[in-house]
Amino acid sequence: MSSFHSRKAPKWLKHFITNANNSLTGKYNLYRGKKLNFLKVILILETSVLPTILPWVIFCGMYGFIVTILCKRFDFFNGFTNKNGVLTNAIFAFNIGFSLLLVFRTNTANERFWEGRKLWGSLVNATRNLAQGIYVIVKEKSHKDKVKKEATIRLLVAFAVAMKLHLRAEPLDEQLASLISEMQYLKLKETHHPPLQISLWIRDYLQYQHEHNSLDIYQLTALHNLVNELVDILGGCERILKTPMPLIYSIVLKQLLLIFCLVLPLEIVGDLGWWTGIVTAFITFILLSIEEIGSEIEEPFGHDPSDLPLDVICNTIQRNLEELISLAPSSNEFDWRA
Amino acid sequence: MSSFHSRKAPKWLKHFITNANNSLTGKYNLYRGKKLNFLKVILILETSVLPTILPWVIFCGMYGFIVTILCKRFDFFNGFTNKNGVLTNAIFAFNIGFSLLLVFRTNTANERFWEGRKLWGSLVNATRNLAQGIYVIVKEKSHKDKVKKEATIRLLVAFAVAMKLHLRAEPLDEQLASLISEMQYLKLKETHHPPLQISLWIRDYLQYQHEHNSLDIYQLTALHNLVNELVDILGGCERILKTPMPLIYSIVLKQLLLIFCLVLPLEIVGDLGWWTGIVTAFITFILLSIEEIGSEIEEPFGHDPSDLPLDVICNTIQRNLEELISLAPSSNEFDWRA
Amino acid sequence: MSSFHSRKAPKWLKHFITNANNSLTGKYNLYRGKKLNFLKVILILETSVLPTILPWVIFCGMYGFIVTILCKRFDFFNGFTNKNGVLTNAIFAFNIGFSLLLVFRTNTANERFWEGRKLWGSLVNATRNLAQGIYVIVKEKSHKDKVKKEATIRLLVAFAVAMKLHLRAEPLDEQLASLISEMQYLKLKETHHPPLQISLWIRDYLQYQHEHNSLDIYQLTALHNLVNELVDILGGCERILKTPMPLIYSIVLKQLLLIFCLVLPLEIVGDLGWWTGIVTAFITFILLSIEEIGSEIEEPFGHDPSDLPLDVICNTIQRNLEELISLAPSSNEFDWRA
Amino acid sequence: MSSFHSRKAPKWLKHFITNANNSLTGKYNLYRGKKLNFLKVILILETSVLPTILPWVIFCGMYGFIVTILCKRFDFFNGFTNKNGVLTNAIFAFNIGFSLLLVFRTNTANERFWEGRKLWGSLVNATRNLAQGIYVIVKEKSHKDKVKKEATIRLLVAFAVAMKLHLRAEPLDEQLASLISEMQYLKLKETHHPPLQISLWIRDYLQYQHEHNSLDIYQLTALHNLVNELVDILGGCERILKTPMPLIYSIVLKQLLLIFCLVLPLEIVGDLGWWTGIVTAFITFILLSIEEIGSEIEEPFGHDPSDLPLDVICNTIQRNLEELISLAPSSNEFDWRA
Amino acid sequence: MSSFHSRKAPKWLKHFITNANNSLTGKYNLYRGKKLNFLKVILILETSVLPTILPWVIFCGMYGFIVTILCKRFDFFNGFTNKNGVLTNAIFAFNIGFSLLLVFRTNTANERFWEGRKLWGSLVNATRNLAQGIYVIVKEKSHKDKVKKEATIRLLVAFAVAMKLHLRAEPLDEQLASLISEMQYLKLKETHHPPLQISLWIRDYLQYQHEHNSLDIYQLTALHNLVNELVDILGGCERILKTPMPLIYSIVLKQLLLIFCLVLPLEIVGDLGWWTGIVTAFITFILLSIEEIGSEIEEPFGHDPSDLPLDVICNTIQRNLEELISLAPSSNEFDWRA
Structure with missing residues (x-):
């Protein structure tokens, strides 16, 4: 950076470069959570x-x-080149098909990227809603109930992490292990589809609470619908992953690109x-x-620098839910403004 | 492949070809579940x-x-050709209409393809949600209840398979027969619309469980809504099939293409x-x-190599649901992390 | 056709023409339910x-x-023509506005066509779901209940037919008369908006069944929501009909077209x-x-050969629902696969 | 018109002009409910x-x-003009930006127009569903109940009219006054947001009926959801009104247009x-x-001839709901086809 | 303005300028709630x-x-310039990629802007629905209940304001402080995600009312769903903020722009x-x-003159809800038109 801002550059140029610099690095920081130099961002993306x-x-x-x-x-x-505009007309017709396909590919790729992002955004929303719902609605009759409740809220984080690993075809990792019990971890290792298994556990917990009178049948169904949403999001991401353009x-x-060149x-x-x-x-x-x-x-779930920052999103979910768990438990006794 | 990587090719070229090769074959493998050579993929698609x-x-x-x-x-x-640019202007106006229609056709075709894919993706989600719902919610009072439950979960797979066959105008096949009872198979042979019939059986099972107090009225309605979704997906696919551009x-x-050429x-x-x-x-x-x-x-339900891999999707549904059935039954006794 | 496949045409040409022929006639058959010769299809559409x-x-x-x-x-x-490219530049600017509007018109027209098709597709889904719901859920206490149930399922077909006639501004026809009672037919003749009246009758039936304890309040509401969907579809089609581009x-x-020419x-x-x-x-x-x-x-509800095949869709609905009615009534006694 | 169809014009020309004439005037009639001459339609739109x-x-x-x-x-x-194609290249680059923005503006404007139309179409559907729901579901114990019911159904029309006036920033008018009681009219005059006030009255009525056992809690919530839809539609129209491109x-x-010219x-x-x-x-x-x-x-709620025919839509709503009110009250005693 | 309308300008020009002036300033006034001179609007936007x-x-x-x-x-x-059209062909191919990307960027930016606007529009709707719901549905048994109710309705405004500040990464401000109790303000200062915290308080209030028999379980769930919507809107805005093109x-x-120039x-x-x-x-x-x-x-949540007028929207929400609170409390005793 310092070499870039040489002493001889006029002031507005300096200001301008700082501006452009901040804009790109700022966006990159928001996106991937890392603060990087202007040129490094370009380099990382280009590489x-x-x-x-x-x-x-x-x-x-x-x-x-x-x-x-x-x-x-x-x-x-x-014979080819001494006539001005020999191929021009033919090339023009060729360009129609060619540029059409290039536009088409760019739009399709971006739609897939953005659809993937929307699904992960919905995942953030669904986990927040589910966690707040479980936290506020399920009655705690004993300390054990509270422990189970917190474990289930952590299962939501585990769902997001397991989904990330599943989409990347990676094995279970330590972050996931830290969110579930050992027995659950061993069970997950055996199944072919860990996130589906986790969603089943969440449903199980809800149904169990209902059967022990801690959860009304009506609210149980509302929470089941939010779990349905989790499964829908999972299926949507698999669809993007498995069906290329x-x-x-x-x-x-x-x-066509080759022939053109x-x-x-x-x-x-x-x-x-x-x-x-x-x-x-x-x-x-x-x-x-x-x-x-x-x-x-168009394949937004990988590790490329332009791919979706799934790690950052998973950490956001974890941070949000941990903050929820750490809140004072008896929020019902809040003093309402009078 | 081996003849392609000749000894004399420079290293980066080798690496590059491997790369490109993997990318295409990898995508094809994800898409259709078959591992094929780079050139074979191109050949299959082009043919x-x-x-x-x-x-x-x-x-x-x-x-x-x-x-x-x-x-x-x-x-x-x-008289036509000795004047430079004789038809150029007329051709230009012609090209407007022509390229417009070509873009239009490509976009429409892709939208239909992707809508079909979305519907089949929703089918995967809906069957997962229904199966998990039936599995967790419906009470098992006897062994016979468990058998009925598993049969119904297999009916969900049968729905997907029957829908595939219906869209392809093919007769009932062995995969379908293996998923339903003989009596059901005979009945399906008689009806004009097998998937609709299967959805009716699923509703029947749910209503029956409700009447025998194994399923709450509230949760029954939620599960009925998921069956509604199955029927909506079926209707959506029929719409794509029956209404061409x-x-x-x-x-x-x-x-226009003919005239242009x-x-x-x-x-x-x-x-x-x-x-x-x-x-x-x-x-x-x-x-x-x-x-x-x-x-x-634009007709994505056939057997062409570019069509949707309906067989792969049906098998995914079957594998997911079979794994669900094979799970330890008493998941409620799970030890919750403390 | 026979004159087309003359004896002297090479084999691949024959095969090729048969192929192209089948493709178009096949699509037309699927779309409008009529098998027609290749050339006749083109003629009908062009006329x-x-x-x-x-x-x-x-x-x-x-x-x-x-x-x-x-x-x-x-x-x-x-003065105009002896200078090469006199108007070229002006024409070019003109073409921008012109081709832009032509693209715009084509896309808008197609979106309206496809939205109309989607609404009619949803109608097929909604009637199927409603019919299956009424069939499975509403309890039959006497033979009279069964008769009422079947009449209501036929009312769903009548809704589709009345909607078709309403969109085409045509009077009530025989198909409609065969689906409803005479008293209902007379009443429909008096009202300005037959489909709305029919939807009210369906609601009436549901409410009546609820009041006579044949339909749970919860499932009543779920079925009312499906009737809401029918009314939404009706309103959507009226919107397309009444609001041109x-x-x-x-x-x-x-x-612009005139000036250009x-x-x-x-x-x-x-x-x-x-x-x-x-x-x-x-x-x-x-x-x-x-x-x-x-x-x-852009006006897809008429009788033009490119319009939506509303008659075919109405007949599909009728066939599906008649098959449902004709099913063995006691499906609950089905033998579940063990 | 008569001067247009002069005696000397050939027959096909006459037929053709009549055809074109009908098409445009027919569309205009459907859209705004006024029958106008071919040329007058063009004039009105152009003016x-x-x-x-x-x-x-x-x-x-x-x-x-x-x-x-x-x-x-x-x-x-x-210096500028004696060189053939002097500015051509520069102009070409300029045209890119220019035509891009023109396309963009046209598409955006049309999307806003169509989104506004969709919202008003949903309003028609929501009022129909709400009115039918209130009509069929709410129990009438006395004549006073019936009067209240009809007043509430008229409130739905009042909502549409008040929304139209609110979007046009116009004061309350006579049509609105004829739909509500005097006391309500005076109250509306005081509030800043009449349609919101009306939606609150509708909710009030529903809650009141529930508290007096004329409306089940379950169906109450379903009707509240339809009122939510009314408020969503209102907010959607305000969004279009208040946020220009x-x-x-x-x-x-x-x-750019100025510079180009x-x-x-x-x-x-x-x-x-x-x-x-x-x-x-x-x-x-x-x-x-x-x-x-x-x-x-892009601002479709005004009085321009190309704007949405809000008056026509409001009148349609009123006609539909008045027909509903005027129906024979005891529709439950209908003779069901046997 | 006065200097602009000089005495010598012809009348139509004056009228025309006034017209154009009003159109732009009118739109700007609607959008940001400030009345500004024609030229000032342009200046502000251009700067x-x-x-x-x-x-x-x-x-x-x-x-x-x-x-x-x-x-x-x-x-x-x-060597470069003395040949007419030397680079023309190459430039043409170059322009394809270039204009394609420019169109792409403009469309993407506008979609993000409009999606952000839609989310804030939904926020207006959701707060209105929630406030009307709480106001009408929750029973008031004592004066304390009424105070709590009003505090909760103000929490909805606080949610919108906190969301605005969160999206702009700004600290809590006075408007927010005036809407919540001091204790809540202190608590908000500690949390990392104020809007999520507020949504939890709203849920808490609802659950509390349910447990004290002021809110039916069924309507509780419906109101919870509206809070879910608030959280979804929050997540949607975060997604737009954090994921650039x-x-x-x-x-x-x-x-490409640089190279072109x-x-x-x-x-x-x-x-x-x-x-x-x-x-x-x-x-x-x-x-x-x-x-x-x-x-x-494409980043519509900032303070730029083209960004969304979040302050105006927040004030609209506050004004609407304050008007609701100030209404006569016993609206149930309204005289229904007879």
Whole structure:
């Protein structure tokens, strides 16, 4: 940062850079909970894209260079390039299909990303509502009831964590272990679908409380509906994970991208000469990076820097529910403002 | 695969191809549950499109070739082609209508595909919620009650399978037979709408349990609402199946595509000469394949490789519910973390 | 058909045509329940559009021809056409507004069509759920109760039929008369809003059953909610029927279309000569037919071949509910799989 | 009309004009409930737009004329116009931003219009459901109960009318006064938010009936939920009214429109000569009218001819509910079809 | 204003300006509740954008000027610019990606803005429904009950205010303090999530009333559902706040904007000569301001002039609920119209 704000830069430029800097780092901080330098944010985000597209960019650049040599030295492609606008019309029709698919892929990817985010947002809401409901509604007749209640509220956190691990196809981890009893942990290890098992335990607790007269049948059903919501959210995330954009579209899109980048140098070599390679590489870079970002965004549950910050969301849920548990228990005796 | 990773390929290229390979095969594996080679995936997907469009591509390519011969040998079309940009303006106006319809068709097709997927995702959620609800809520007074309960949970799987077969207009199959009693199977064979019949049986079971005091009236209604959801999902899928995109749009779109491909060679033959046929075939290929993919995606319940993996989803439902049934029955005696 | 598959056509062409043929006729069969020849389907669909646009197409074609004559014989418009790209820039700006409105109109029309279809799909679901609910839940104490129950289930079909007639502003017909009692038919003839009256009768029946202890208060409310859904669907369809796309948009769009078709020949006559008339007529045809299809699709409740197949949907509802009524009454004694 | 259908016009033209005429007037009749002549409909719709944009059109046309004079007589702008395609590239980039914003504005405006329509459609549904519910469910023990019931059903109409007046910032009118008692009218005059007050009265009535054992607690809650819906609809309309499209967008859009219309003559004067003024005025007219229509549609609750026909909708609600009230009271004694 | 309406301006111009003036100031007044002059509104809105983009505009303008000097004096860039349309094709492909991303960003930003507005609109509805529900349903047995009731209704306002402060990361303020008791204020200061705490108090009050027989179990659950809605709205706003548009998109978009503005002068310097700098600055201004507005709109909870008027909405809620509290208490004794 310090090297960036050199002494000679005019004041408004400094102010401007600080501004832009804060905006991006601020957003990144809100999003992933980490404070990072302006350039580091860009670097982190780009690194998830660059390694995949760089080989193609270099390849197309070199191909453009070879085309130039063949054209300049050996008079190749003359039939193609000496007529102004030879391919222009054909290319135009081609561009229709091409840009259409690129728009389509970007929109689809973003919709999937945002739908995933909405589902995790609903998870935050549903766990809050369930925890407040259990906390306020279920009657505590003994200390044991209170312990069970707190364990169930922690099961809600465990549901979120187990869902995160399930979506990432990762094994149970320590955070999860700290939220459930050992016996539950062992049982979870055996099942194929841990979050579903946890939701069953929560239902079990509710039904048990009802049978022991700590929970009215009417409110039991309302709480069951909130558990239904948890299962719906889980199913929604699995749907996004397991159903990619129709694969045939992404195959056709990649084919068109490749063809476009191969035809481009033939078309511009006559005008641009030795610049052909650089311009080709540059345009390849832009188109491929748009395609690649879409490809990354559309699977939002992974560990990529652009993916959803599932760890941050799980921690938010845990913090909220722990605060709820730590509240003074007898809130009913509150003094109401008179 | 091995022949693809030849010894002479540079390391980054190897790594890159592995990467791309895994990405596509990984997605395909998640989607359809089969592990296939990179190229096989592409082949499988393309084969559903190619047979339909190849005749047209060959036809347009040959037509382009004939146009070139007529033009070069017999000086045909000179009035048309010797003026630069003759049709350009008219073509431009034409392209507006044309590309508009192509975008429209692609978006509509994808929305139908995704709506179908959402409905099947809701089916997974609804069956999970219903099964967990029946499992936890309905009281078991005797062993016979337990048997009935398990049979009903299997009826939920049967509903999904019967719905799949109904959407594909296929007869009842063995998977379905294994999920229901023989008497039920015979009855289903007689009815015109098996899934509706199954939903009626589920309602019957619930009402019966209520009348025998194993199910509270309040919770009965909540479970009835989940059965309503099943029927809504069924109706939603039938709606997608039975109502195509307005047919008149697809007819007009195909007319325009044909006209475009017939006019194109006249326009480019002056500049491209003998390349005309190849370029025409190529552009025909791109536009038709976009149109054809849309046409395939918009009916997502069939057996095409791009269609929804209904078999995989049905199996997921069955696996989830079987795991639920196989759980230790007395989960109420769970030791709650203290 | 037979003349189409001439003996000399190559095999793949035959196969291809059969394929395309089946696809369109298959979709049409699913949609409207009639099996028709490939060409007849196209003809039926086109005939709803052609009569309206043909006069304009002929008019613009003749106008283009006259422009050519004036230009060639009397050297008119020379100030306009002898400069290459005279109007190009202005036309381009014009095209922005124009194509924007055409896209807008097509999308709006399709959304209205699909929303109408969704509402009718929900009607199918709601009647199924209501019928199954009434069938399973309402207790039958005497044979008279059973008769009333069946009459009420037929009232659900009558609701759908009355709604169809109401949306089409048609008088009560025989199908409706066969579903209700004579006294009800006479009463319906007097009211201004038959479907609303029918929904009131259904509510009445439910309330009556509740008051005679055949229906629990809780389940009564659940069934009332399904009747609420019927009324919501009715209101939704009336909304689509009574609120067209803002009329000012369609007026402006038609103005622009007219102006475009009048300016076009002036622009292309210099290049195309005697072809001007044909090209003008052709482009007019394309643009007008896109506009006209939109205009037809956006009112989906009529009798046009592209409108929603309301008769087919009503018959589906009737068939489903009749099958439900004809089922063995004592389904509770079913043998549960052991 | 009669002058339009002159005797010399060919038959198909007559038929065609009648057709087009009916279509537009028919739609307008459905929409606003008034039968008007073809040309009058166009005039009425245009008059809401023309007065605002005409000054600008005249201004731009005269500006174009002055530019032509300066160019032709004094050789101004030569540096600008004698190079073919001077500004073309720059203009192209400019058009991206410009057309993007115009599309954006049109779509946003239409979404707001349609969302407003949906809310008023839901109002129709909610009042129908509430009225039918109150009519069927609330028990009548005395004649006074019946009077109260009818007054409450009229309160629903009053809610719709009060909401219309509230959205238009108009004082209470006679239609409203005829629907409520004098005491209520005086009370409404005092409150700042009449519709909210009315919804409170409806709740009051329901709660009162419950406390006097004419309404079950369960059905009371279901009816309260329908009143919640009324309040949601009210809030939704207020949201549309009070939150315009981000104002900064419409400012930027108007700036760009102005700049475009000022730059255009400079660009085309070289080619078009004395036509410049007319062409400029014409293009200004098209772009401004699209912008202006959007600006009018996006506030759909006013008195403009393109706004929602709130009066018609309120009258529909009143007619429906009055018909309900006038029905034979003892519908329970209906003879059920046997 | 007065200086604007100079005496010499023609009457229609005056009328026109007044009209435009009223439209913008009227909308602004409705939106933010402040009456401001036409120009001041524009100034206020622009000032939030200008400071950020002006440096870039100046920079690009000067860069364009330097390019012109280098080109004119030192014959730089000749290889680039002396060929007509050198980069045109490449630029065109580039524009696809570029305009696509700009459209995408604008739409996404507006969707976020409008989703935020919808959530705050739902907050208004939910607080109204909750307040009316509590007011009508909860029985008052003593004066203390009435005081508690009013305090709870004020808690609803406190929830909205606390949510506003939470979204803006601001400390508790005086408005909030005036709505809750001192003890509650102290408690809120300690918690990390004030709105969640307030929602818990509201639930507590409801449960307490139920336990003291002032609130039926059935209606308790209905009111709990409305509190669930409050928590859902809170979670929805947090989701919008914490999840920006995928950052990688905005980085790529800014990169492309920069590159575009750097390449542009090279392309147009040959034609435009000394105008290059001004044109470059102008186009930079347009594109950057569209990008910047999007960037501002997409975080709608701040203090920017284009952000949502959260203060106005909170005050509306407070005014509505205070009016409800101030109503005559015994509304049940209302005289029903006879």
